[in-house]
Amino acid sequence: MVGALPIASGHNILRLNLADSSCAGAGLTATCTVSGVTATAGPNDSWTGAVTSDGVDLGITDVEPALLTGADYPTGYSTTAFGHATPTQMAGLSTTRLIQQVFGLAINVGSAGSGLTAPINLSRESAANILLGNYSDWHAVPDALTGQPIAAASSLITRIDREPGSGTRTSANTYFLRYQCGSSTAITDNVGESDNFSTTDELTAANGKAASIAYTSIDQLQDPHNSTNFPNLVLATIDGVAPSNIHAAAGGYDYWFEATTVNNAATTGTSLSLASFLQTDMPKLASAPQEPSVNVIPGLQGNVGTVPLTDNGKTGTLTIYVNPYTRNGKSCNVPTETN
Numbered sequence: 001m002v003g004a005l006p007i008a009s010g011h012n013i014l015r016l017n018l019a020d021s022s023c024a025g026a027g028l029t030a031t032c033t034v035s036g037v038t039a040t041a042g043p044n045d046s047w048t049g050a051v052t053s054d055g056v057d058l059g060i061t062d063v064e065p066a067l068l069t070g071a072d073y074p075t076g077y078s079t080t081a082f083g084h085a086t087p088t089q090m091a092g093l094s095t096t097r098l099i100q101q102v103f104g105l106a107i108n109v110g111s112a113g114s115g116l117t118a119p120i121n122l123s124r125e126s127a128a129n130i131l132l133g134n135y136s137d138w139h140a141v142p143d144a145l146t147g148q149p150i151a152a153a154s155s156l157i158t159r160i161d162r163e164p165g166s167g168t169r170t171s172a173n174t175y176f177l178r179y180q181c182g183s184s185t186a187i188t189d190n191v192g193e194s195d196n197f198s199t200t201d202e203l204t205a206a207n208g209k210a211a212s213i214a215y216t217s218i219d220q221l222q223d224p225h226n227s228t229n230f231p232n233l234v235l236a237t238i239d240g241v242a243p244s245n246i247h248a249a250a251g252g253y254d255y256w257f258e259a260t261t262v263n264n265a266a267t268t269g270t271s272l273s274l275a276s277f278l279q280t281d282m283p284k285l286a287s288a289p290q291e292p293s294v295n296v297i298p299g300l301q302g303n304v305g306t307v308p309l310t311d312n313g314k315t316g317t318l319t320i321y322v323n324p325y326t327r328n329g330k331s332c333n334v335p336t337e338t339n
Helices: 005-009 040-046 087-091 122-129 165-177 199-207 246-249 269-281
Strands: 013-016 024-027 029-031 050-053 059-060 094-108 212-217 234-237 256-263
Touching: 005 087, 040 199, 050 087, 059 269, 094 165, 094 199, 094 246, 122 165, 165 212, 199 212, 199 234, 256 269
Parallel strands: none
Antiparallel strands: 013 050, 024 029, 059 256, 094 212, 094 234, 094 256
């Protein structure tokens, strides 16, 4: 949302100010003091400390901005801070495809009383019904591989949500519910529910709630740097396939979307040069972010989808692939094979 709405509305927002007197460090490393918590400062842009008001030269969104409308419009964000944009304005933003991101469903199996054990095998249809609240008990949800109840005894489901406007919430609506892809059905907050305004907040809440479910990019659980952050959470298989970037590239796991950069037509000078560099360099296999949730898009910056799969030559979670499939910048599209 932050990568699109301020550009569409022409609003300045706060950014880190490295020239602030609180910043200390040498060379490329500096520590600055910024105060605020995402639950309040996020939707109100009320951070204090080493921040300054500025225009957004280049934004990044998990899905194309045209989807950040309707039930996925950032209604929880202050219009005073971020402005307002119509669906036409959001859809009219200039975008460039950047990378592919793989998403998944995180389930709490580790908290006492969850009644769940890994692996958790969900069908796409069961997952959709959980997100809609049609399933309230894991004992009623069939294991997608065995047909047996996922929980041996009653175990109440708690859905942990991001806020409307979040790319991960939008991805869940798009993939499981086909919202804005021919369907008008979307996730609806439960009475009294408090949304989470960052993925860290969402997964922290899920990690602390037995038998809960949340949606996330898979690097949050698969990146070794995050391995101790959410020890109670596991990623569910969907239709028998475990979430991973190689399974996405092989065509077995299609809960992935193409992140985009959002271009501000008013950007000029050195800021435009940096924006052009990022959009040119980051989609390349050799220089894309080496995260377990990332693949590169075929047909961009020399990326050619082939079989056997072309990868960046790294090992473990640093391996990324040229996915032979693309959604061609439209999240509602069925992935198209290119090799």
